[in-house]
Amino acid sequence: MNNISGAALRYRIMAYVTGVVLATAFTWMVVLIVAWMADGHAFADFFSANEQKPGLYGALWIIHGWAYFLYLVVGVDLAFRLRYSIGRTVLILLAGTIPFMSFVAERYVHKDLAKRAQPTSIS
Amino acid sequence: MRAGLGVLLILGFIFLGQWQWERTQDVLAAERAGLAQQVAVDGLNPLGQPIASETVGRAVSAHGTYVANQQRFVIHRSLNGQSGVWVVTPLRLSDGSLIAVMRGWLPSDQSPGVNAPSGEVDITGVLQADESFYRGSPPDGSNVAAISQQSLQLGKLARDGYIRLSTQTPIDSPAPTAVPIVAQQGSAPFPFQNFFYAIQWWIFSFFVIGVYLRWLWLDANESSESSPRDEVG
Numbered sequence: 001m002n003n004i005s006g007a008a009l010r011y012r013i014m015a016y017v018t019g020v021v022l023a024t025a026f027t028w029m030v031v032l033i034v035a036w037m038a039d040g041h042a043f044a045d046f047f048s049a050n051e052q053k054p055g056l057y058g059a060l061w062i063i064h065g066w067a068y069f070l071y072l073v074v075g076v077d078l079a080f081r082l083r084y085s086i087g088r089t090v091l092i093l094l095a096g097t098i099p100f101m102s103f104v105a106e107r108y109v110h111k112d113l114a115k116r117a118q119p120t121s122i123s
Numbered sequence: 124m125r126a127g128l129g130v131l132l133i134l135g136f137i138f139l140g141q142w143q144w145e146r147t148q149d150v151l152a153a154e155r156a157g158l159a160q161q162v163a164v165d166g167l168n169p170l171g172q173p174i175a176s177e178t179v180g181r182a183v184s185a186h187g188t189y190v191a192n193q194q195r196f197v198i199h200r201s202l203n204g205q206s207g208v209w210v211v212t213p214l215r216l217s218d219g220s221l222i223a224v225m226r227g228w229l230p231s232d233q234s235p236g237v238n239a240p241s242g243e244v245d246i247t248g249v250l251q252a253d254e255s256f257y258r259g260s261p262p263d264g265s266n267v268a269a270i271s272q273q274s275l276q277l278g279k280l281a282r283d284g285y286i287r288l289s290t291q292t293p294i295d296s297p298a299p300t301a302v303p304i305v306a307q308q309g310s311a312p313f314p315f316q317n318f319f320y321a322i323q324w325w326i327f328s329f330f331v332i333g334v335y336l337r338w339l340w341l342d343a344n345e346s347s348e349s350s351p352r353d354e355v356g
Contacts, residue, residue, distance in 0.1 A: 069330075
C-alpha cells in the first residue's frame with residue numbers, strides 16, 4: 001500500500017471537481033428558489049416544477065451525481081491507504097454531498113498527510 | 124459488524140434507488156397529465172412566435188368568430204378512399220388575432236357543411252404545426268395545397284400552426300367530417316436527474332460490496348505480513 005501521494009492527488013482533484021459542481025448547483029438552486037418564491041409559488045412546489053428550470057441547472061446535478069461517484073471511489077481508496085477508521089472514512093465520503101464540505105474534508109486530509117510526512121522527512 | 128454495516132448500506136441504497144426510480148415515474152406521469160390538460164390556445168401559442176415543439180399535439184380550446192371570407196380549401200385530400208378537400212376556416216379570437224381551424228373533410232368545396240356558423244363559437248381541438256411539405260406553393264384563390272402560413276395567407280394577425288377541430292358549440296349541421304390525423308405529440312421532458320440518481324444509488328450498493336471485499340483482502344494481507352508503515356510522498 002504505497003504511493004499515497006498519487007491517491008491523495010486523485011482525491012484532491014475529485015474533491016475540488018465535486019465541490020465546485022455542488023457549490024455551483026447549490027448556489028444556483030438558492031437563487032432559483034428565491035425567485036420562485038418571489039413569484040408567489042410554494043416552496044415545496046419548486047422541486048416538482050422541473051420544466052421551468054434551465055437545462056444546464058438540471059445537468060449540473062447529474063454531473064455532480066457522477067462526480068460524486070468518482071469521489072467515493074478515490075476517497076475510499078485513499079482511506080484504505082491511510083488506514084482511516086470507518087467513522088472518519090464515512091465523514092470524508094459524506095462531505096461530497098454537502099455544499100462546500102468537500103473542500104473542508106480535502107483540507108483535513110491534506111493537513112493529516114503533512115503531519116504524517118514530518119517524521120519521515122526528518123530521517 | 125462490518126458485514127452488518129455493509130448489508131445495511133446495500134439495503135438502504137437499493138431502497139433509495141427505488142425511491143428515485145418511483146420519482147422518475149411520478150414526475151413523468153405528472154408532466155404527461157399536464158400535457159393532456161386542455162388549455163386556451165391564446166396562452167399556448169403567442170402571436171408572432173413560431174409554434175413551440177412541445178405544444179404540438181396539445182389539447183386546446185378557443186372562443187371566437189369564424190372569418191368566412193378567409194376560408195381555404197386544402198385540395199387533394201382523400202378520406203376513406205374518396206377524394207375531397209379539407210376545410211380550413213380562420214377563427215378570430217377576442218384580441219383580434221386569427222388561428223386557422225381545420226374543421227374537417229368534405230367531398231368538394233360546394234358540399235353542404237362548407238359554411239361555418241356566423242356567430243361566436245367555442246371550440247376544442249388539437250394544436251398542430253404547419254404542414255411543412257409543399258411549402259411556398261402559391262395559393263390558387265381559396266384553394267391551397269397544404270396548411271401553412273405561406274399558403275393560407277391570413278396576414279400578420281394569424282398565429283402559427285392550426286387547430287384540428289374536435290368539438291364546436293354550437294355545432295354545424297351538416298358539418299364537415301372529422302379527419303383522423305396521426306397527431307404529432309410533443310413529449311414531456313424526461314426527468315434525467317431522478318433517473319440517474321436511481322441508477323447511481325444502485326451502483327453505490329455494488330460499490331459497497333467492492334469496498335467490503337477489498338477490506339477483507341487487505342485484512343488478510345496485513346495479518347500475514349508484519350503491518351508495514353505507510354510511506355508518504
